[in-house]
Structures are given as structure tokens and as C-alpha cells.
Amino acid sequence: MTRSGHPKQGPLADALAQLAATVEHLGYDEGMHQMLATARREMQVSVPLRRDDDSVVVYSGYRVQHNFSRGPAKGGLRFASNVDLDEIRALAMWMTWKCALVDVPYGGAKGGVAIEPRDHSNRELERVTRRYTSEISPIIGPEVDIPAPDIGTNEQTMAWMMDTYSALVGHTVQGVVTGKPVGLGGSRGRATATSRGAAHIAMLAMAAHGMQPEKSTAAVQGFGKVGRDAARFLSQSGVTVRAVSDVDGAVYSAAGLDIIHLGAHVDRTGSVAGFEGAEALDPADLITLDVDVLVPAAVEGVVTADNAANVRARIVIEGANGPTTKEADAILMERDVVVVPDILANAGGVIVSYFEWVQAHQAYQWSEREVNDRLEERLTAAWHDVIQYASAHGLTYRAAATAIAVRRVTEAHRQRGLYP
Known part of the structure; x- marks a missing residue:
């Protein structure tokens, strides 16, 4: 621990470092900084x-x-x-x-x-x-x-x-709670919302950087709650998904994996390992594969100072929370690798959770098409907010996204005032 009581490394250290940089950019005083940093x-x-x-x-x-x-x-x-x-x-x-x-x-x-x-x-x-x-x-x-x-x-x-x-x-x-079964008041579209949102943001990022889905490749780390459907949505959009991994192994195909058949294999066996028609891959090697888009969609801290210099993807879409460490972030920035941060890339889940909460209060259920359309509308608006702020201030997408968010939270705090 540091003298301030903050951890020297790990997700909390990264989160606090991101906040400190944002506070400095926004020009907030130390009192506001502490309010934002403290649960x-x-x-x-x-x-x-x-x-x-x-x-x-x-x-x-x-x-x-x-x-x-x-x-x-x-x-x-x-x-x-x-x-x-x-x-x-x-x-x-x-x-x-x-x-x-x-x-x-x-x-x-x-x-x-x-x-x-x-x-x-x-x-x-x-x-x-x-x-x-x-x-x-x-x-x-x-x-x-x-x-x-x-x-x-x-x-x-x-x-x-x-x-x-x-x-x-x-x-x-x-x-x-949200994320319930539909029969108990859950929202249609909630189960795949994070994955759908990550894939939608990936399409927006690819378009912004002159990449066509049909001519692009991807690797997805994680084949669970987020990664499985993110891989499916990317594949359906024309992207060649060359590799996926889970906690038990990884598989690779230069020609592209059949995500539907891979999903059926996982349902039968519990893992992507052993999938016919694909080569076994060391899970650690997935991060540095020669692909256009990397989607870390499992846990935090997988893109690190040890492997960031070898990341060959042009775009990283953070399907997981905090998958890129602070040190790795700096390395990727120096190498002009575009990182779309978790607070944007995987926000589909909380957006549709909000929709589910609204539907519970209304005692009324929206159609899946309504849910998906409203999800993409909100994500598209947030994407444009981020890229415009990043361009105007010369910031990375992560720094821009965090600045927009912190400013909105601070404005709400100031409008409410400090009690008592």
C-alpha cells in the first residue's frame, strides 16, 4: 500500500490513477477529488x-x-x-x-x-x-x-x-434486481445486451478507422456471458473470428471459427477446448494474435506491461471490466493501438438493465426490437460524445470517456449540494 492507503497495483490502483488524471484534466480541487475517489x-x-x-x-x-x-x-x-x-x-x-x-x-x-x-x-x-x-x-x-x-x-x-x-x-x-428471467419481469434482450453493445461499438470503431467488417479479423478472450455472443455478433456482421478462449483453453482457425458450432460444442463439453476444425492455442497467445480487433471479454488485467508491446490488433474493444492495466494502456497509446474503454464498450448491459428497471416500474414489457433499437441509439450517442471530446482535447478514448462521465457526476453533485 502507498502512504495514502491506495494499492500500488491492481484494478483499484488503475481506477484511481484514471480518476486522478481526469481530475487534473478537469481542474477540480482536492476536496472534489476525494469525494469522487471514496465510496x-x-x-x-x-x-x-x-x-x-x-x-x-x-x-x-x-x-x-x-x-x-x-x-x-x-x-x-x-x-x-x-x-x-x-x-x-x-x-x-x-x-x-x-x-x-x-x-x-x-x-x-x-x-x-x-x-x-x-x-x-x-x-x-x-x-x-x-x-x-x-x-x-x-x-x-x-x-x-x-x-x-x-x-x-x-x-x-x-x-x-x-x-x-x-x-x-x-x-x-x-x-x-435486473437480469432476471423474462417470466419474472426480466427484459427481452437483456441476456445478450453487453455482447450486442460491444459488437455495435466495435462496428462503429472499425468504421471510424477505415476498416470493413468483411475484410477484418478478430480474437475474443472469454466465451462466457459476454464473449460468446460478442463473437457471434461479430461473425454475423462479417468479421472473421479467428480465435476464442475460456478458462480451460483456446482454439484458433485462420479461416475463421464457426461460432454457432463452437457454441454447441461448449454446451456439450463445457469448454472451447477440443473443438474439431480448429487448432489448439495457448490462451496467453490469444492477446498477441495477428488480428485487426482484440476483444478481451473475461476478467480484468489481461493486457499488461508484459504483453502490450506484442499486441498486433489495431483496435481493442474492452468487453470485460478493466482488462487493460495502466502500464499497458500507456504502451498501446505509444503504438497507436486504439483502445475503446470498458465504460463504453461493455455498457450495453447496464443500459438494458435500466430499461428492465423502467419496465418493472411501468408493469409493461417492451419488445426485443424496441430494446435493441434503444440500446444502439444510446451507445451510438455515447460513442459520438467520446470521439468528439477526444478530438477536441487531444485525449485517448479512455481519457475522454472518463472525463465526460466524471464531469457529469460532479455536476450532479454540485447541483444537489453537500449535506448537511
Whole structure:
């Protein structure tokens, strides 16, 4: 830790460094800097679990609410063995900027439980989810903080959360979470919204840099909640997807992977590894493949100082949160590699989460076409905001996006005033 108590490296260090550079660019004073850097509320909870064999283990759970200036907090819940408080703090901060950038009336939040989902039965995951929900229930709610799925969680997790919270308050509250099954008030188009948004932003970025989809290639790191459908949407747009990876392996085909058949293989086997018609690839090598577009869509910190100099893609689309470290960012900038930041590239999920929340308040469901059209409209507007600001101020897309978002949060804070 540094003397200020900030970590020397990791996602939180990167998030704080991005904010510090933005504060300097905007000319804010130290008081405003500290207000923007400090989470409004943090909760760490014990999550005991009685396993199926009747043994008991205890996991740590977290919920961080970074900012409320523009509205209730919003952010995902992840189940992963390496979850810790600093990671959740960073992700919550990025959520604040993401919501502001795409102009949805939320602040940022994030939650997590330090558990490996693949080591647990579905019944055990239900018990963990319900216990975690009950522990954080005093600080969540449809007008307070609205969780959504993230790594290791899904629409079933959200259904359990909604049911647990509803049981605690004595009536059904569909708006307490988003990313639910459609039959329980979920939005059509929500499951693929982050992926669709990343692919849409990729098309806009390619067009802005003179690249045609039919003549372009891509590699997608991650074949889960975001990467799988991002690869499919890119392929459907004409891009040749040469490689994908997951936690168990990676596959490559110079002629392009058949993403639909690869998806069927993953459904059967649980991994991209062993897919017929493709070569096995070292997952670490995917980052430096000779492709036009790289989509890191798994976890944070995968493009680093160790591999950034060897990245051959012209454009990096950050499907994951924080996949590029601060040091790697500087290297890519020096090499004129275009990085479309996470707070823009993967904002499709929070946009459609907002649509789901609105639909819950209206007790009315939009068509999938309405959802997708409104999603692309918001992302396109945010894209143009970013490229115009970047051009006007001589900034990278990340710096421009963060500046726009931080300025909007600050304006909301100043208009509300400081209480008391």
C-alpha cells in the first residue's frame, strides 16, 4: 500500500490513477477529488454455507456503493474465488462512470462473494445467494441499489435474489434486481445486451478507422456471458473470428471459427477446448494474435506491461471490466493501438438493465426490437460524445470517456449540494 492507503497495483490502483488524471484534466480541487475517489458505502458480510454433505464453510461477501449523485446505485454481483474488497471498489467506481457516460440515472455499485461456483452444486449456490442477499438486504432495493448478474452469476441467481428480498419485505419486488428471467419481469434482450453493445461499438470503431467488417479479423478472450455472443455478433456482421478462449483453453482457425458450432460444442463439453476444425492455442497467445480487433471479454488485467508491446490488433474493444492495466494502456497509446474503454464498450448491459428497471416500474414489457433499437441509439450517442471530446482535447478514448462521465457526476453533485 502507498502512504495514502491506495494499492500500488491492481484494478483499484488503475481506477484511481484514471480518476486522478481526469481530475487534473478537469481542474477540480482536492476536496472534489476525494469525494469522487471514496465510496459512499461499503459492506462486508459473512456468508456461511451448509454444504450438501452437511459440512459448513464460510465465505466473504461484499457490496460497495460508490456514488449516488445521479440516482440509485447499480452494479453486478460476481461469484469468483479471487474476489476481494479492492476489486469490488474498483468495479463500483467504473460502474459510476459507465452509467454517467451512457446517461442512465444511476450511480455505481458492485458486489461479490469469494466462492468458486464450479466447485458447488446448484442447491449450494442457491443457499449462498439467498444468505448473501439477506445479509446485504438493508442496503439494497429498487430505489437504493439494484444488483445484476456478473461473472459466475446468471438470471437464476437474480431470481433467487429477488425472491429472497421479496420474502423479507413481504411482497414481490421485481425491480430490486435486473437480469432476471423474462417470466419474472426480466427484459427481452437483456441476456445478450453487453455482447450486442460491444459488437455495435466495435462496428462503429472499425468504421471510424477505415476498416470493413468483411475484410477484418478478430480474437475474443472469454466465451462466457459476454464473449460468446460478442463473437457471434461479430461473425454475423462479417468479421472473421479467428480465435476464442475460456478458462480451460483456446482454439484458433485462420479461416475463421464457426461460432454457432463452437457454441454447441461448449454446451456439450463445457469448454472451447477440443473443438474439431480448429487448432489448439495457448490462451496467453490469444492477446498477441495477428488480428485487426482484440476483444478481451473475461476478467480484468489481461493486457499488461508484459504483453502490450506484442499486441498486433489495431483496435481493442474492452468487453470485460478493466482488462487493460495502466502500464499497458500507456504502451498501446505509444503504438497507436486504439483502445475503446470498458465504460463504453461493455455498457450495453447496464443500459438494458435500466430499461428492465423502467419496465418493472411501468408493469409493461417492451419488445426485443424496441430494446435493441434503444440500446444502439444510446451507445451510438455515447460513442459520438467520446470521439468528439477526444478530438477536441487531444485525449485517448479512455481519457475522454472518463472525463465526460466524471464531469457529469460532479455536476450532479454540485447541483444537489453537500449535506448537511
